[in-house]
Amino acid sequence: MDSTPLHNAAVAAFLQDAQVLLARSQECLQHLELIANDPDACHSLTTALDTLAHRADALGLLEVAHYTFALQKLLAPTCAQQHLHGSSLPALDACLTLLDWQLELLDPQTGELGMDTDEQRLLLGELATSLGQPATQLCADCQHTGVYCAHPHTADNGIDSPEQQH
Template identity: 70%
Template sequence: MDSTPQNSTALQDFLLDAQDLLTKSQECLQHLELIDNDPDACQCLGETLDLLARRADTLSLLEIAHYTRTLQQLLAPACSQRHLRGEALPALDACLTLLAWQLELVDPRTGRLGLDMQEQHLLLTELATSLGQPATQLCEPCQEVGRFCSHPPTHEFGSDGIGATSDCEH
């Protein structure tokens, strides 16, 4: 990560809240495993991931923010079209497990997460494939250099869940 949060108290608060939000996300997943495509569980999951991404953005935790936002954006069309079931649920579980692991590895003093993005990209691609969606999480120049976009991607999903774009200007 290139930036350091300005306030270590805010980072500590984020890490505590992030654990709670992650637990809530995992509970939503468990609910979806019991009741396929439950709209309340989907909505809860989307809102929880959105809140986590926004909080990470506020502290410039780019890897966490990007991964969480991409995860949320992959799930949104699947939830609205009631396609969040079957093989997508284990893929979603793997994504949430990686997120939990990454939150544990964020340096509580600096906010840095010194990992490559390969596993994130792989898991997001697997989830996208299981949902029948394209797996374009990073703009092409950022993929080539192997880093996260420092700018937020804008995903404009049509009713079919296809059509991700990026605001990248490299």
């Protein structure tokens, strides 16, 4: 990852924007806890996560980008069908809390995040189960090494299948 001053400034700007997007996502969750399946709250939530994922991806912040893309990819069909309620909301809250931790622990100078992917997979799996969807999977190399590989995922707003990645 590039550690030039220009990149450092870009990471710092990203972290400010990411906090705003995360706050918007958490407000949407609170709204959904009060008014189940609200289409505006769902749309705002998925849009905020998609924007955050694309910005992280553009800077090469792969851990944040992959996790946020996977989270958004799980939520999008559920929101489209207006089925985001009940037991899925605490699971979503846990996912957003982990995203908050990732943003807090991201090195503002280098953009590096020294976390393994186990908790990400666990929380995404719990959310998928609560949404009645198959558990989100990382590619085989990511699962094996615990380190994200470079995925050409921005074309479909999600994590590609292993055949498309490598």
